[in-house]
Amino acid sequence: MENNTYTYQQRIDALRATKLKHTQEKWDYIGVLDYDDYALILPPVEYREKKHLVSASGLEITDVLYTKFVPKTNHPGGGFFGARICGENFGKMLEIHPVYIDPFSSLAGSFMMILLSYRDPYWNPDFNFSHLENEHKKYKITLHGIGAAQHFCHDMTIGFELGWKGILDKIRHYRTLNTDEEATELYDGLEDIVSGFQNWIGRHAVAAREMAAAEKNRLLKQNLLEIAEINEKLVSEPPTTFREACQWMLWYQIAGKMYNAGGSLGRIDQFLLPFYERDITAGILTDEEAIFHIACHFIHDTSYIQLGGPDENGHDATNKLSYLVLEAAHRLKIPMNVGVCVGEKLDTQLLRRGVEILFEDKTGIPKFLGIDVTSKDFTKNGYPIELGRDRVYCGCNWHAIPGREYTMNDCVKLNLGVVFEVAFYDMMDDKNTHPSVAELWKRYEYHMSRAVDIIAQSMDFHLDHMFQVFPELHLDLLCHGPIERGRDASHGGVEFYNLGLDAAGLATVADSFAALEQRIEIEKRLTWQELTDYLKSDWAGTDGERARLMMKKAPKFGSGGSLADDYAIRVSRLFTNYVIEHPTPKGFKILPGIFSWALTVQLGKDVGATPNGRHAYASITHGPNPEPGFRKDSAPSALAVAVAKVQPGYGNTAPMQIELDPGLSRDEENIEKLMSLIKTHFELGGTQINMNILDKQKIVEAHEDPSRHPDLVVRVTGFSAYFASLSPELRQVVVDRIVTSE
Amino acid sequence: MSSTALIFHIQRFSIHDGPGIRTTVFFKGCSLSCFWCHNPEGRHAYSEIQFVASNCIGCGECVYVCEHHAHQLKDGERFYSRALCVNCGKCAQNCFSGTLELIGKRMTVKQVMDEILRDSAFYESSNGGITLSGGEPCLKSVFIRTLLEQCKQQNIHTALETCGNYKWDKLNSLLPFTDLVMMDIKLMNPDKHKQVTGDSNKRIITNARQLVLTDKPIIFRTPIVPTVNDTIEEFSEIVDFIEELIELRLKRGKASTNDANIQLELLPFHQLASDKYKHLGQDYKAAQLIPPASEKMHELAEIAKKHAIDVKVR
Ligand code: SF4
């Protein structure tokens, strides 16, 4: 028997090295990944196959199929639709999923396949929405929400309380109370999933015992035996220790990824706290161990979490565990999605620690949440402040009330650049109109409202049918209502419906309006017709290039006190007010946000040349951010003021993306300055900050040759990722942001 | 007519010019002409054309608008003659490629205040404020007095970054509205001072001695420049002078406290300004200098520390 022992840090390093190896394999096999690092592991070589599909966020994704899994279909045209068959297929997937246990980890499990990838077609053609498609095309609304999965949040405490047997009992109990066809089908699906879970977990327990028997090292052997014991229990019982809770959580979270790429998690420092406190008091857990278990979770799950924040009465709920989770992130230095709450009554030490880590690790982790603003703004929708405080950060740019709110967050995007372009040519093609900025604004207003209307109708259509297509079986299990009512969360299962709609390309539009007013109407340097010709030719020739630069040089949104600053506020207000005043035809509330996710490149491909001097099909601007280089000094304070001013302000966010001078040294003074930058942005009304302090040299090198820095992590937007896994185009976006922000 | 000043940049989120998050206003014109100057845009008290040839797209607009024929395009070659140029700025107004820019904009106090106030929330949260820099801000003492006065009315912390080379009255008249003075001490030898900065240090030294007799917080700043002041001997002379100033202040007897409220900051010479010289058509005499290594900076800082001076390397 080997007696080598390993420290927790050595074990974390080993796990990290394995993760890097898996990631490298993914790059080699799949290629570019312009989205969150899902922590997916490739299936065994002999059983893998590539597949291309489009994600809920509208991104083209290359996915990997596990060829041993062949889903059943229930439609003549192929595909599988409805709760019963989705449950059956997912249960099956869990049952055949290969076992994964790393002897260095305290937790078992990882995932190799996503059911979403096997859906073909993704939407049931029987539910035809061709009546919406003309206008989808006209406004290039590709992210209309029809078929959008997950993007709301479960309540982990339900699972911690019941365990799998308890959940099964609950389903069986309510099955006797709700006997209509919709409920019965849902229960069938849910039961299949639960037994899939039990099988999956149970097989890991068996495998862990086998591995333990063969293991030569005493410490690892002991670890494997513990894994076996824990999972033997978790097949049916709820967790009682901190480590068990982490294991339960990991199973549930990775299954969320496997079902429909879900990634919400929420307030981990709250729902794990009772376990932590109990174990600490009982003397069976140390802080070092707690950090280690948390790290073992995050090696295999990149879900979105909130740290700190108020309790429902507004008192600071930051606790010891908030710091330990942050510490785990610090030790891991892998892509993670950790949001640190900042608020008037909150412990600023957590913010300070977050900023220190940002300086030290240079991985864009953590991000910061203006929790006072988001929770208070949410009350403008008629909700009590307690609900606002309970609305946790749990996705890229978004919050949701755990287990009680269906949100479609980050799934529905309106490209304001397209709306602007439609309005512009609508005006220029109208021979009976004399073009002017006022006239253009009028038409912009009209087309924006049409586009929002069509999105609202699409959302209704989605809510009418999603449960018959691809219900939220996984999240339903841990929500308040779906089981009790026999209704999927997308179909009346939960209490609240607040549907997120994000605008994209704000600065592209604001700068365009301002440049037109400045150069055509005030300075009279060119005519509407000349400009239109330039746009149509994409600024061809020297004259075109001069015109482009002239338009581009007009003062930009963010410069402060400019026309463009005014337009940005107007564009945001117009969108916000219209969305708030117009729920869907069926009466569902829509909440406005401004966020383009990682889609600036892709959304830009839908927009021809614009009057802000932008080339045809180039990227649109990022979320509520000004264009890079918006001021000579690119002052972070100017950015923070500008972004705070365009917030929609109803509880959904418009996150500020900020790249800071990598030369900024990590001294006490700079930490203080950064803390006050963050705090002040939130005091001014900002909602979220995604921040990178990067090593420019390293980024430029990695852009030229990604293999030089395979472990370089950057915050792309709401999510962080390995820089090397991004497409050259998206890498360029990140590089541009840094280079122009000096 | 309200008074105006020529300003070449207003930098928001300035974090190296005094405490907290600041806005730094850069004035044009200086009473010294240090050959290594890091802000060559600040030297001349007039607007001037910045010319970045590599940005030119050859549109010909500048040739067309310049009445002084300072621009020419011949066979695709681009010529600009500073000798003919009167810095009227017309060409820059019509050049959008970033080739031609008029450095130095006339601004009223109100215009500058508007810009300053945009970041007032940050001054408050970070104990920051504004810094007037340049060039030499005190050459525009009437203008900046009004500016400082208005900042104080708004409760904004004010700092002056100055070379100290002018009559004491100028600085003295500004002190009631100034919370922090940052004054350069570059060299103690008056002849060499004249040789490298264009003027003797006589007034600077007098002003420094006057300044410590007030109770304003002071940061003395010394740019560490090879061939100028980076030898132990030359730097030690500066340290001795600072020590003398501290004693002077303490002796003067606000002596309930031992704290003289005097700091010394050492700023390493760097080469980041070399392009600016080129673009402004100024002769850059420091092109061959090699920036001091960080060890060197800390070695010098140690000397100051030995004399119990509160010193920082920037
Ligand atoms: S106006 Fe500017 S871009 Fe055009 S030729 Fe002159 S310098 Fe070049």
Ligand code: SF4
């Ligand atoms: S600044 Fe005036 S004089 Fe000088 S080149 Fe331009 S237009 Fe001619």
